[in-house]
Amino acid sequence: MTHATAMLDTYPADLGNVDKQALADCIDACFDCAQTCTACLSESMVAELTKCIRTNLDCADICDTTGRLLSRHTGYDANLTAATLQACLAACHACGDECERHAGMHEHCRVCAEACRRCEQACQRLAAALG
Amino acid sequence: MTHATAMLDTYPADLGNVDKQALADCIDACFDCAQTCTACLSESMVAELTKCIRTNLDCADICDTTGRLLSRHTGYDANLTAATLQACLAACHACGDECERHAGMHEHCRVCAEACRRCEQACQRLAAALG
Amino acid sequence: MTHATAMLDTYPADLGNVDKQALADCIDACFDCAQTCTACLSESMVAELTKCIRTNLDCADICDTTGRLLSRHTGYDANLTAATLQACLAACHACGDECERHAGMHEHCRVCAEACRRCEQACQRLAAALG
Amino acid sequence: MTHATAMLDTYPADLGNVDKQALADCIDACFDCAQTCTACLSESMVAELTKCIRTNLDCADICDTTGRLLSRHTGYDANLTAATLQACLAACHACGDECERHAGMHEHCRVCAEACRRCEQACQRLAAALG
Numbered sequence: 001m002t003h004a005t006a007m008l009d010t011y012p013a014d015l016g017n018v019d020k021q022a023l024a025d026c027i028d029a030c031f032d033c034a035q036t037c038t039a040c041l042s043e044s045m046v047a048e049l050t051k052c053i054r055t056n057l058d059c060a061d062i063c064d065t066t067g068r069l070l071s072r073h074t075g076y077d078a079n080l081t082a083a084t085l086q087a088c089l090a091a092c093h094a095c096g097d098e099c100e101r102h103a104g105m106h107e108h109c110r111v112c113a114e115a116c117r118r119c120e121q122a123c124q125r126l127a128a129a130l131g
Numbered sequence: 132m133t134h135a136t137a138m139l140d141t142y143p144a145d146l147g148n149v150d151k152q153a154l155a156d157c158i159d160a161c162f163d164c165a166q167t168c169t170a171c172l173s174e175s176m177v178a179e180l181t182k183c184i185r186t187n188l189d190c191a192d193i194c195d196t197t198g199r200l201l202s203r204h205t206g207y208d209a210n211l212t213a214a215t216l217q218a219c220l221a222a223c224h225a226c227g228d229e230c231e232r233h234a235g236m237h238e239h240c241r242v243c244a245e246a247c248r249r250c251e252q253a254c255q256r257l258a259a260a261l262g
Numbered sequence: 263m264t265h266a267t268a269m270l271d272t273y274p275a276d277l278g279n280v281d282k283q284a285l286a287d288c289i290d291a292c293f294d295c296a297q298t299c300t301a302c303l304s305e306s307m308v309a310e311l312t313k314c315i316r317t318n319l320d321c322a323d324i325c326d327t328t329g330r331l332l333s334r335h336t337g338y339d340a341n342l343t344a345a346t347l348q349a350c351l352a353a354c355h356a357c358g359d360e361c362e363r364h365a366g367m368h369e370h371c372r373v374c375a376e377a378c379r380r381c382e383q384a385c386q387r388l389a390a391a392l393g
Numbered sequence: 394m395t396h397a398t399a400m401l402d403t404y405p406a407d408l409g410n411v412d413k414q415a416l417a418d419c420i421d422a423c424f425d426c427a428q429t430c431t432a433c434l435s436e437s438m439v440a441e442l443t444k445c446i447r448t449n450l451d452c453a454d455i456c457d458t459t460g461r462l463l464s465r466h467t468g469y470d471a472n473l474t475a476a477t478l479q480a481c482l483a484a485c486h487a488c489g490d491e492c493e494r495h496a497g498m499h500e501h502c503r504v505c506a507e508a509c510r511r512c513e514q515a516c517q518r519l520a521a522a523l524g
Contacts (some may be wrong), residue, residue: 004297006373023339031297035266035289039333053446058200058211064326065196069189080189083221087214092210111268135428137504166397166424170464184315197459202432206402242399266410318472327454334447342451344479352476388503 004028004071019129023070029115029122030067030088030116036115037095040108045127052098053056056112059095062088063119078130085127092120133161135202145168150260153253154201160246161198161219161251165191168224168226183229187243190226193219194250201257206213209261223251266290266333275312279331281391283385285332286315291377292329293385296322298377299357302370321357324350326379332388340392347389354382397421397464412486412522416463416513422515423460423481427438427453429508430488433441433501449505452488455481461471463519471523478520 004027008020037060040052066088069081096116102108135158139151168191171183197219200212205208228249266289270282299322302314328350331343358378365372397420398441401413430453434443449489459481496503 004301006162008301027297028199031293035293035329035333038330039266039270046246054203055208057203057450060330061185061196061199062215065192067193067297067299068322071297072185072188074250077186077189077221077225080221080225083214087209087211087218090214107230135432140430162424162428166420166460169461170397170401178501191461198428202428248383255464261511271500317467318469320470323461327458329449330454332452339448339451342480342483342487345476345483346455347481349476351475352470356470356473363498366520387436391437 003033011055019126022126022129026085026119026122026126027067027070029071029119030063032036033119034063034067035090036065036112040112052102052109055095059091059116062091068124076112081130082127085123085130089120089123089127092116092123096120135215136148150257153260154259155255155259156249157216157253158201160250161194162180164223164246164250165194165198167243168194170229170245171230183233190222190247191220191250197254212261213258216254216261220251220258223247223254227251264360266287266293266392267277272281281388284391288381288384288388289329289332291381292325292332295354295381296329296390302361302374313380314364314371317360321353321378324353332378337370339386343392347385347392351382351385351389354378356386407448411521415519415522418514418520419478419512420460420463421511423456423463426485426508426512427456427460429505430456433492433505445495445502448488448491452484452509455484459516474523476518478516478523482513482516482520485516489513 002053004024008024035054041075067083069084093116096113099109099113099116137157139155168187171187197215200215224247227244230240230244230247234244266286271288299318302318328346331346355378358375361371361375361378365375397417401417430449433449459477462477486509489506492502492506494510496506
């Protein structure tokens with residue numbers, strides 16, 4: 001059982017009719033992706049990878065913020081959650097594409113590209129579930 | 132001269148045809164709003180203001196992330212920047228509305244509502260300038 | 263295999279003679295604790311738990327920053343790492359104590375107290391391993 | 394009047410006998426330094442400056458967290474605040490030294506080194522004021 005599931009299972013307030021599994025998966029994917037993108041930086045510290053560094057930093061910050069926002073789900077604002085998921089999707093898509101370009105050369109970047117793809121999909125599933 | 136202006140003025144890379152003033156204003160507004168929303172929390176720590184607390188925390192995190200992303204402007208991704216500005220707009224709008232409801236009772240919330248309105252407008256201006 | 267272990271195993275730079283297991287455990291514990299403390303907020307949103315809210319927010323921010331710093335381990339600064347681990351230790355200790363006081367009443371707080379204790383211990387082990 | 398001063402002046406709870414000016418100065422210095430270090434990254438994106446990048450990222454995260462913790466001053470934990478100020482001091486000192494080494498070559502780094510020095514001093518003054 002993941003941390004997000006443990007916290008949602010002991011959640012005192014009414015979560016409404018939200019798809020709890022999609023929510024827990026998305027929270028976990030966001031924090032995993034934030035962690036992986038932060039660590040990917042050290043791989044990328046060479047001049048030709050400057051775009052990769054910037055993309056990783058943007059993605060880490062946006063995933064971290066999205067994970068935090070989703071973790072504070074009580075009485076959520078549908079409009080704000082939808083906009084945040086769109087930003088997170090865009091960040092993961094850009095970072096996944098960028099890291100994938102270096103995946104053959106850097107094992108680190110391959111691991112990071114996979115985390116970005118998983119997070120992008122989890123955001124899409126949650127956005128669809130929230131309607 | 133603000134910090135954002137000082138950093139943009141000494142920026143080594145080409146910023147393209149971006150409206151530097153709109154960019155600097157938006158970076159400053161984002162960090163100001165993040166700081167103010169973080170501090171507003173202590174005001175709101177009473178049971179009837181739980182929605183205000185959550186909205187402040189969401190807004191602080193999103194503004195902080197938006198300020199960071201805009202500060203790393205080099206070779207920016209138009210799609211990602213637009214999506215992030217939309218999320219920041221939504222967060223500032225929601226938090227400004229919520230804090231304004233308590234502005235008559237809590238001087239703290241009035242200051243915070245104003246920071247949210249300024250940040251919302253700065254995001255709108257930058258989004259328009261970036262086309 | 264955790265994300266931190268996956269990233270450290272594919273790390274391109276020399277990690278020196280650091281205890282990789284203690285480092286990976288501490289990174290994982292920091293991010294888990296940050297996530298759990300962020301989620302714990304919604305539990306605590308009642309007037310009598312204001313100290314618990316503040317302690318959770320402080321702990322989430324410090325654990326997140328510590329996890330990020332440790333994830334960028336290359337050429338680390340022993341003095342800075344030691345000071346950051348001490349701050350993280352203090353935050354987890356304070357938050358663990360505070361959440362434990364509510365653990366009988368709030369299942370959420372019990373889960374959070376456990377995450378704080380694990381992170382405190384992981385920080386102590388890494389601090390000892392780094393000498 | 395800065396944002397930190399505006400928020401402290403409208404603070405509803407008792408701040409005890411804390412030196413409000415030292416507290417407001419330190420909050421402002423932390424957020425300024427976080428912003429400046431984040432922006433400094435783009436300057437440093439060349440292979441020979443990898444240590445500078447890492448130091449800037451560490452400093453930005455620690456200053457941001459310290460500014461947040463100090464902004465939530467109510468009922469503060471003396472032990473945690475002291476440990477956090479020590480970590481922030483260490484980060485600003487390291488980053489100031491590193492950026493200063495490039496200050497002759499990069500105007501950006503000179504501005505950043507100055508922000509780090511101001512923040513280091515503000516942390517020292519607040520630590521002394523808090524005893």
